[in-house]
Amino acid sequence: MSRRSMISRRDLLKLSACGAFGASMSRWLPVLANEIGASPDRRRSVILLWMTGGPPQTDTFDMKPGHENGGQFKPIDTSVPGIQICEHLPRVAKLMQHCAPIRSMSTKEGDHTRATYLLRTGNLPQGPIDYPTLGSLFSKELGQEDSDLPNFVAVAPYTQFSPAAYGPGFLGPKFAPLIVGDPNRVGTNSNGANYDQSLAVKNLSLPQGINLERADARLSLLGDLESDFASHRPGLNADSHQSAYAAAVRMMRSEAVKAFHLEGEDAKLRDAYGRNQFGQACLLARRLVERGVPFVEVSLNGVNNNQAFAWDTHAQNFNSVKSLLEVLDPAWATLMSDLKDRGLLDSTLIVWMGEFGRTPKINQQTGRDHFPNAWSTVLCGGGIKGGQVVGKTSSDGMKVDDRPVSVQDLFATMCKAVGLDSMKQNVSNVGRPIRLAEPTAKPIAEILG
Amino acid sequence: MTHPARAQCRVMNHLLHARCHGFRLALAAVAHVLVFAVAPLFSDDVQELADKIDRRIEARWQKDGITPASIADSAEFLRRVSLHVAGSIPTVSDARQFLRNESYNHRRQLVDELLESPHYIVNFSNFWTRVMMPESATDVQALAQRPGFQAWLRQHLGNNTRYDAIVYELLTTPLAGDRGMNSIMQNPGSVSPIAFFTTKQIKPENLAAATSRMFMGIRIECAQCHNHPYDSWKQEQFWGYAAFFAGIERTNQNDGGLGQVKEVFDRRELTIPDHETVVQATYLDGTQPQWRSKVSSRRTLADWMTSKQNPYFAKSAVNRLWGHFFGVGIVEPIDDFGGSNKPSHPELLNELAADFAAHDFDLKYLIRGIAASKTYQRSSRKTHVSQTEPQQFARMAVQGLTGEQLFDSIAAAVGHLESFQQFQPFQFNQPGPRTEFLELFAPDNNSPTERQTSILQALALMNGQFTASATSLEQSSTLTAVAEFPSMSSGDRVEAIYLAALTRRPRPEELERLTKYVDSGGPSKNQKQALSDIFWALLNSSEFLFNH
Numbered sequence: 003m004s005r006r007s008m009i010s011r012r013d014l015l016k017l018s019a020c021g022a023f024g025a026s027m028s029r030w031l032p033v034l035a036n037e038i039g040a041s042p043d044r045r046r047s048v049i050l051l052w053m054t055g056g057p058p059q060t061d062t063f064d065m066k067p068g069h070e071n072g073g074q075f076k077p078i079d080t081s082v083p084g085i086q087i088c089e090h091l092p093r094v095a096k097l098m099q100h101c102a103p104i105r106s107m108s109t110k111e112g113d114h115t116r117a118t119y120l121l122r123t124g125n126l127p128q129g130p131i132d133y134p135t136l137g138s139l140f141s142k143e144l145g146q147e148d149s150d151l152p153n154f155v156a157v158a159p160y161t162q163f164s165p166a167a168y169g170p171g172f173l174g175p176k177f178a179p180l181i182v183g184d185p186n187r188v189g190t191n192s193n194g195a196n197y198d199q200s201l202a203v204k205n206l207s208l209p210q211g212i213n214l215e216r217a218d219a220r221l222s223l224l225g226d227l228e229s230d231f232a233s234h235r236p237g238l239n240a241d242s243h244q245s246a247y248a249a250a251v252r253m254m255r256s257e258a259v260k261a262f263h264l265e266g267e268d269a270k271l272r273d274a275y276g277r278n279q280f281g282q283a284c285l286l287a288r289r290l291v292e293r294g295v296p297f298v299e300v301s302l303n304g305v306n307n308n309q310a311f312a313w314d315t316h317a318q319n320f321n322s323v324k325s326l327l328e329v330l331d332p333a334w335a336t337l338m339s340d341l342k343d344r345g346l347l348d349s350t351l352i353v354w355m356g357e358f359g360r361t362p363k364i365n366q367q368t369g370r371d372h373f374p375n376a377w378s379t380v381l382c383g384g385g386i387k388g389g390q391v392v393g394k395t396s397s398d399g400m401k402v403d404d405r406p407v408s409v410q411d412l413f414a415t416m417c418k419a420v421g422l423d424s425m426k427q428n429v430s431n432v433g434r435p436i437r438l439a440e441p442t443a444k445p446i447a448e449i450l451g
Numbered sequence: 452m453t454h455p456a457r458a459q460c461r462v463m464n465h466l467l468h469a470r471c472h473g474f475r476l477a478l479a480a481v482a483h484v485l486v487f488a489v490a491p492l493f494s495d496d497v498q499e500l501a502d503k504i505d506r507r508i509e510a511r512w513q514k515d516g517i518t519p520a521s522i523a524d525s526a527e528f529l530r531r532v533s534l535h536v537a538g539s540i541p542t543v544s545d546a547r548q549f550l551r552n553e554s555y556n557h558r559r560q561l562v563d564e565l566l567e568s569p570h571y572i573v574n575f576s577n578f579w580t581r582v583m584m585p586e587s588a589t590d591v592q593a594l595a596q597r598p599g600f601q602a603w604l605r606q607h608l609g610n611n612t613r614y615d616a617i618v619y620e621l622l623t624t625p626l627a628g629d630r631g632m633n634s635i636m637q638n639p640g641s642v643s644p645i646a647f648f649t650t651k652q653i654k655p656e657n658l659a660a661a662t663s664r665m666f667m668g669i670r671i672e673c674a675q676c677h678n679h680p681y682d683s684w685k686q687e688q689f690w691g692y693a694a695f696f697a698g699i700e701r702t703n704q705n706d707g708g709l710g711q712v713k714e715v716f717d718r719r720e721l722t723i724p725d726h727e728t729v730v731q732a733t734y735l736d737g738t739q740p741q742w743r744s745k746v747s748s749r750r751t752l753a754d755w756m757t758s759k760q761n762p763y764f765a766k767s768a769v770n771r772l773w774g775h776f777f778g779v780g781i782v783e784p785i786d787d788f789g790g791s792n793k794p795s796h797p798e799l800l801n802e803l804a805a806d807f808a809a810h811d812f813d814l815k816y817l818i819r820g821i822a823a824s825k826t827y828q829r830s831s832r833k834t835h836v837s838q839t840e841p842q843q844f845a846r847m848a849v850q851g852l853t854g855e856q857l858f859d860s861i862a863a864a865v866g867h868l869e870s871f872q873q874f875q876p877f878q879f880n881q882p883g884p885r886t887e888f889l890e891l892f893a894p895d896n897n898s899p900t901e902r903q904t905s906i907l908q909a910l911a912l913m914n915g916q917f918t919a920s921a922t923s924l925e926q927s928s929t930l931t932a933v934a935e936f937p938s939m940s941s942g943d944r945v946e947a948i949y950l951a952a953l954t955r956r957p958r959p960e961e962l963e964r965l966t967k968y969v970d971s972g973g974p975s976k977n978q979k980q981a982l983s984d985i986f987w988a989l990l991n992s993s994e995f996l997f998n999h
Contacts, residue, residue: 115590128672130585130664130786152906162591175905205910209919215974216984223968223988231993234832238901239849240993246904247991250913253906432670432784433792 045144046349046384046420047291050136050299051284051334052122053356054160055114055313058370059378059399060362061323062088063103066399071362074320082389090327093335099389100338100347101382102449106393108406109358112372114314117357118164124413124439127166131430134171135179136416137297139438142177143422144296150256152180152249155290157201157283157300159184160310172431176242179299182262182286183279197279198264201286206254206262221251261289274336278305281333288340291350305329313356317367338382347383351419355379355412362399376402379412385419387451410443418445497559500806500820507799508826508844518835520846522828525550527999528558530954531831531847532822534998535776536565538574539859542866543929543951562822566815575814576604577855578775582665583621586650588893596646603642614768614812615757618666621647622753626699627714653701653712655721659693666756667763668770668788669735683790690723691733695752697721716747735763757812763788765804769817770794773803776821778848778900779841785898795842831999841900850998851902854892858885861990864952865921866928888917902997912991922987924979930986934979941969944982952989 058073065086066072077086080098087095087103094101111117111126120126123133134142137154145153156179161168170177183200208217224247232240253259260266264282267289275281280302287298304312305325315322334354341347359377360370376395382388394404417424417438424439512519523531529549533541541549549561565571580601586593587600607617621644625631632645651657660672674689698718702711719732719742732748733739740751756764767786774780782794794800803817810816821827831847838845852860861867891911912918920926924934933939933947945965949957957965965985973981989995 115592130670130672165590174901174903175908176903178905178907180906203910204907205914207914209914213974216980219974220984220987223965223985224991226964227988227992227994235849235993235999236833237849238903239851239997242903243909243993243996246906246909247913250906250909254910254914432787 045294045296046351047144047294047296047298047346048136048140048351048353048416048420049284049287049291049337050297051330051352051354052159052299052301053313053354054301054303055311055315056117056356056358056360056372057313057326058315058319058323058360059105059376059395060360060370061319062091062327063378063380064105064395064399066362066397069398071364071399073364075324085389085391088327090324091331093331094338097335097338097382100342100386101380101388102386102390102392102446103378103380104392104407104412104446105376105378105395106402106405106407107359107377107379107412108402109374109377109409112358112374114357114372115164115167117372117374119167120409121355121357122164122167123171124409130432131434131436132166132169132171133430133436134173134177134428135168136413137179137299138170138173138177139428140416140420140422141297142173142428143426143438144420146294148249148252149294150252150258151261151290151293151295152253153177153295154179154297155287155295155299156181157183157286157298158279158303159299159301160303162310172436173428176246183283197277197282200279201264201282202262203253203259206259208254258293261293261295262286264289271336271340274332275340276329276332276336278329280329281336284333284337285340288337288344288346291341291346292344302326302330315360315369316365316371317369319360319364319369341383349384351384351386351416352382353379353416354382376400381415381419381449385421385451387449390449392446392449407446408443410440411446414439414443414445415450418450496810497816497819497823500803500816501823501825503802503806504799504821504824504826507796507802508824511796511843512845515837515843517837517843517845520830520832520834520838522825523830523847525553525557526955527830528828529561531998532558532562533565533954534852534856534860536562536574536818536822537568537570538577538853538856539570539863540952540954542863543947546950546954558828559819559823562819566818572605572608574855575608576601577853579604579608579617581853582771583647584650587646590650593646593650596649598640599638599643600646602640603644606642608814611813611815614807614814615764616812618764619753619757620644622662622756623747623750624648625714626653626712632712648699653699655693655696655699656690658696658699659689662756663692663735664786666767667735667761668767668782668786669763670787670789671735686723687728687730688733688735688737690721690728691730692735694719694721694730694732695748697732698748714747716749717742719748736761759808762804765808765812766800768812769803769807770800772814772817773821774898776818776827777844778850779844779898781842783842783898847999848900849993850899852892852996852998854889856998857892857996858888860995861917861921864929864990864995866932866951899998904996912996918987918990921990922983924983927983927986930983934982941966941978945969945985948982948986948989952986952995953992 060066060071061073061075065075065077065088067077076089078089078092078095080087080095082098085098085103087098109117109120111120116126119133122135124136125131125133137156141153154177156168159168159179159181168179170179180203182203183197184204208214212220228240228244232244264272264285267285272282272285275285280300283300287300290298302313303310305328312322312326334352338347338352341350358372358374361373362370365371376399392405393402393407395401396403414424422438424437424443424445425441426438427435428438430436509519511517526546529546530540533539549557580587580597584593584597584600587597604617607620624644624647626645626648632649648658651661656675660670660675663669663671671684671689671692674684674686697720698715700713700715702713719740720729722729731739732752734752734755740755742751755761758764767788770780770782770788771785774783774785781796781800782788782792784792806820807813807817826844827847829845829847831849833846835845837843841848891908922930924931929948929951933944933951936944939947942962945962946956949955949961968985969978969981971981972978973984975981
């Protein structure tokens with residue numbers, strides 16, 4: 003008997019125990035939406051702001067004024083004395099008391115595909131083990147089985163260079179993200195003007211010409227087939243099919259799905275986030291977190307959605323980065339203040355990162371290339387003691403001078419910030435247990451609240 | 452062609468294609484002489500293999516007090532074996548034809564026909580691509596290289612090239628020079644297994660990890676960095692094995708690209724990275740190769756790997772195919788024969804491996820034997836509490852479909868003819884329904900018996916465009932034909948869509964209930980739309996979405 007089959011049997015029991023599905027059609031009926039808002043024992047959520055392509059640390063959170071590597075941008079003061087960041091992040095600067103920039107990320111992978119996998123799963127692609135992406139890993143721990151909304155929502159993930167880095171890996175499709183605003187195809191994606199539509203869930207509404215009554219009749223016919231199949235051919239496959247269908251129907255019919263209806267928001271607030279896909283996606287993230295979704299990721303792939311890899315600034319770095327920051331700054335700052343206004347910032351960890359940084363040295367096309375040796379990420383909000391900087395790079399930015407932070411250290415810190423035990427194990431597809439973070443990982447204690 | 456004639460032809464084929472590489476071609480020359488002498492001995496080797504399987508499996512049932520499920524009826528067998536061998540459910544007309552005829556050897560004939568169809572080639576080129584180029588499921592750069600690799604596989608599967616010869620060619624394909632990387636980079640679609648190397652980044656350590664796992668079921672990659680915590684593999688063994696690939700050199704690398712490739716054919720040692728230690732190329736069983744002059748290191752490895760004396764080679768292939776047909780291997784996970792993963796039926800595994808090797812690694816022979824066994828032909832319907840342990844094979848396991856199988860099955864059920872279209876790897880931006888399906892239903896690496904359904908998959912199947920047109924009276928050939936055909940009763944119509952989607956006739960109680968539903972017209976008070984509702988439910992059902 004393999005270890006894996008034993009686990010499956012346990013999963014199976016859990017699936018049956020949650021009773022998501024049964025012969026009776028009454029189970030398909032919508033469950034009322036959870037009460038909106040914060041409660042004292044609410045679980046923590048994570049919002050990952052993913053900067054596809056690798057943002058330059060020297061033009062954002064680790065400025066090098068006075069050095070030729072510093073580039074064209076000026077540093078500005080922030081709400082925290084002594085911490086300076088880029089002039090094109092003025093609104094984030096005013097909220098620095100909630101943020102902890104880590105200036106000493108130190109990784110070893112400079113290839114987009116592999117580095118994306120590394121930063122999003124905590125591991126390099128390695129033989130047959132399919133590591134799960136952050137969102138799957140965390141939402142499995144933080145989420146609830148029978149919630150109306152999926153526990154992991156990904157907005158505009160640009161997955162083409164490293165699809166495995168965006169998937170649930172060995173945790174299985176049950177922990178796959180619900181994807182909205184899929185940027186991988188032209189046609190399903192919108193240009194800037196069409197962001198409301200692009201942030202809708204695909205296939206969420208009934209097919210044309212099928213009303214609710216007919217949909218019920220169809221589900222009832224399906225229910226008969228399913229109870230027949232499950233009684234004669236019991237097993238994980240049929241149970242998982244039933245629970246996925248039940249969850250999908252629950253979502254289709256729930257009140258909570260209104261989270262995706264952004265038109266209900268105050269127009270001024272929508273303006274503040276920025277009337278572009280990333281800005282509105284950050285607003286969507288707040289609405290989802292508010293309704294208890296434990297993990298939302300929002301990718302910033304480009305300033306208009308025709309661009310997919312805009313942070314990869316091998317040429318014309320400063321023009322591109324400036325326009326990216328002009329989208330990033332209002333969205334991120336409004337997200338923090340909006341969450342704070344609703345009492346949700348303390349329970350929501352916000353993570354800003356990409357797959358690596360960019361070379362401090364500016365190349366001949368006024369660009370910056372891939373640079374994993376010494377770069378920056380930022381943690382803010384829930385569980386983080388903001389207003390302090392972690393680590394230090396040399397004056398030319400070429401190496402970490404103080405407190406190098408590895409990917410595993412970062413993962414362990416994120417676990418702690420949302421109250422997870424990083425030693426928790428999942429059984430991988432090769433049968434070996436894999437922890438949320440490796441035992442050798444050192445969480446960054448000084449920024450953990 | 453009569454059956455004995457076909458069998459004889461098969462034997463001839465079998466011998467003619469015994470080996471396709473190098474010096475072994477000589478065998479073909481003597482094939483004619485051998486055919487008539489050998490044929491009687493091989494006359495029913497398929498049944499012999501099937502009997503061997505049943506003997507071992509049934510002996511265990513007896514010992515462990517297990518009551519097996521009954522033998523599957525024709526409909527259940529037809530659907531199952533069509534999916535396993537040809538990658539799709541049968542069409543209504545194929546189903547009707549098969550279910551009419553209950554003659555002796557009927558099931559054997561069906562398997563022979565499926566194996567000779569182009570669907571077998573496509574289905575198994577997908578299968579072996581998943582095995583050899585798993586990267587192409589998730590990595591866009593690997594995906595772009597898939598067409599040439601699959602063309603190479605299809606050529607061999609079409610010729611029924613023996614498994615050892617396929618692996619031999621894969622391991623020894625030239626990387627440098629005119630026939631190597633350069634020509635592939637210039638013509639990405641050209642027929643070649645070279646993508647196997649490029650997707651492993653042409654690194655000795657990646658090639659070592661991949662080849663030992665894929666072709667021998669040995670996972671040594673953890674020993675790359677440290678001595679293995681669970682198994683007995685040592686770091687030096689890993690690098691000793693990797694040293695067979697040490698002659699491959701990449702030059703002019705830039706920014707993650709692979710650069711140019713040179714190969715020093717007789718290099719036989721490498722230095723463990725970040726260590727001082729130099730290791731000599733050594734087989735995984737610890738023996739030192741007998742080096743011959745002008746024979747490259749890779750060829751020296753391939754000779755050992757694909758030899759009948761290598762116990763891992765045949766066992767690993769046999770277990771993989773067994774897993775394909777039963778959903779669960781005799782060893783699990785399917786490609787990990789290490790430490791604690793003991794075979795459930797060690798004698799059977801040995802016998803299958805020996806038989807496979809004795810038949811010169813003939814894949815079709817192995818498939819015929821498995822499919823002819825009563826064990827494979829057991830129903831998936833559970834009839835006794837003792838049928839729970841998957842590795843007892845007391846009933847057929849319910850298995851997930853791959854994206855390709857699912858798409859092609861929906862196409863077959865709906866009556867689309869273009870299900871055979873070639874996959875277009877470069878059309879990211881204009882996905883056909885097939886590409887979208889393959890992405891959404893890309894199988895996770897979980898065992899097919901533990902396939903999970905995601906919410907997005909459920910939403911796509913319930914509400915997506917593809918299902919909508921499949922169940923639309925305007926667009927679905929099957930549904931339109933069934934709904935419009937004048938002289939059919941409601942019961943006949945229900946039966947026809949059951950055959951189309953589930954490859955079986957409805958049971959009496961289903962027929963009665965659904966006939967009433969059609970006659971009433973359902974909520975829309977329209978009989979045709981009521982049929983469309985039933986078809987929708989069938990296409991969304993577990994019975995349709997799984998192989999069982």
